[in-house]
Amino acid sequence: MAEATPQAATAARLERLRRRMAEENLEGLLVGSPANRRYLSGFTGSSGWLLITADRAELWTDFRYLEQAAAQAPGFEIVRHEPDVYRHLGRRIQELGLGRLGFERDHLTYAQWERLRGALPEKVEMVAVGGWIEELRRIKDPAEIAAIRQAARIADEALLEVLADLRPGVTEREVALQLEFAMRRRGAEGVSFDLIVASGPRSALPHGTASDRVIEAGDFVTIDYGALYGGYASDCTRTVVVGPAGERQRRIYDIVLEAQRRALAAVRPGATGAEVDRAARAVIEEAGYGDHFGHATGHGVGLEVHEGPRLAANGRDDVLAPGMVVTVEPGIYLPGWGGVRIEDLVVVTENGGEILTRVTKEFLQLAVS
Ligand code: GLY
Ligand code: MN
Ligand code: MN
Numbered sequence: 001m002a003e004a005t006p007q008a009a010t011a012a013r014l015e016r017l018r019r020r021m022a023e024e025n026l027e028g029l030l031v032g033s034p035a036n037r038r039y040l041s042g043f044t045g046s047s048g049w050l051l052i053t054a055d056r057a058e059l060w061t062d063f064r065y066l067e068q069a070a071a072q073a074p075g076f077e078i079v080r081h082e083p084d085v086y087r088h089l090g091r092r093i094q095e096l097g098l099g100r101l102g103f104e105r106d107h108l109t110y111a112q113w114e115r116l117r118g119a120l121p122e123k124v125e126m127v128a129v130g131g132w133i134e135e136l137r138r139i140k141d142p143a144e145i146a147a148i149r150q151a152a153r154i155a156d157e158a159l160l161e162v163l164a165d166l167r168p169g170v171t172e173r174e175v176a177l178q179l180e181f182a183m184r185r186r187g188a189e190g191v192s193f194d195l196i197v198a199s200g201p202r203s204a205l206p207h208g209t210a211s212d213r214v215i216e217a218g219d220f221v222t223i224d225y226g227a228l229y230g231g232y233a234s235d236c237t238r239t240v241v242v243g244p245a246g247e248r249q250r251r252i253y254d255i256v257l258e259a260q261r262r263a264l265a266a267v268r269p270g271a272t273g274a275e276v277d278r279a280a281r282a283v284i285e286e287a288g289y290g291d292h293f294g295h296a297t298g299h300g301v302g303l304e305v306h307e308g309p310r311l312a313a314n315g316r317d318d319v320l321a322p323g324m325v326v327t328v329e330p331g332i333y334l335p336g337w338g339g340v341r342i343e344d345l346v347v348v349t350e351n352g353g354e355i356l357t358r359v360t361k362e363f364l365q366l367a368v369s
Pocket of ligand 3: 327
């Protein structure tokens with residue numbers, strides 16, 4: 001069982017959330033999404049609700065999690081809910097006399113909304129709340145950064161181990177399995193997403209999760225992977241060539257690397273996500289491959305592998321600030337031929353960015369025998 005998030009951290013988070021609730025005249029907020037629930041309470045179980053008011057913090061869960069919840073969320077009163085949690089919550093909300101009740105608009109399903117609405121007295125106003133907790137999560141505290149740093153370190157070491165053995169004849173799936181094993185052996189709780197191992201022409205698939213394709217000499221292999229540590233994700237991509245590379249492979253790699261360097265140099269407090277994206281995209285466009293870089297340059301990483309801020313053309317309002325952890329991951333993808341992506345994880349500091357993923361970005365041509 002994971003340890004509780006230190007109570008001082010969750011108390012500070014609740015305090016900030018309550019300030020926002022007061023500003024928006026919310027008397028209560030229901031939080032059910034796993035990452036937000038964990039962020040606010042420390043509870044890692046798969047099922048539960050937080051009911052937060054100006055002076056109460058309750059964690060509602062079922063029999064399976066009572067002991068765990070009490071250990072992980074000491075700042076919360078643990079409530080064992082009845083089988084129909086909505087009816088039970090409805091009674092409680094009535095008992096507390098809450099008038100305006102917030103719910104997470106991005107996470108509550110329509111069916112859940114209907115059940116909750118049906119269980120609440122008519123006079124209770126249900127207020128859709130979008131992204132408040134996600135906004136708090138953008139800026140990491142030192143313990144969160146330490147967890148991400150450790151996830152990145154585990155991932156770095158595991159990749160070096162796997163690259164040392166990577167030869168033609170193995171399947172992408174075997175490489176992914178070796179990588180997961182190497183990360184777990186080093187203390188990872190798991191992988192931060194389905195690992196991407198995309199070789200040869202499949203490297204043109206930006207999200208080519210590992211398949212049964214056998215890796216051949218001369219292939220590009222794009223490995224996009226991450227570890228989970230203390231609940232926090234890492235995210236890194238390296239593209240290598242198995243055996244001697246062709247001229248075009250080197251050229252495309254150099255363009256992506258230069259785009260990535262420029263974007264990394266643009267990471268600093270006050271820069272917008274759109275500016276960092278532009279820095280990478282300008283290099284790729286100038287080289288004539290703009291149409292082959294169709295995804296964003298990066299994203300925030302934390303309890304979830306994809307969270308705010310956006311480093312994308314539409315990220316004008318995503319202003320970088322110290323404590324944010326973001327990826328920088330431009331790529332070029334040429335259908336039928338292959339592709340290259342290079343991705344680092346960066347923590348925004350007071351005057352720039354510190355790269356957490358340390359595996360070399362030199363153009364690697366792996367030995368084939
Ligand atoms: N693997 C997903 C990403 O790098 O964003
Ligand atoms: Mn990635
Ligand atoms: Mn990423």
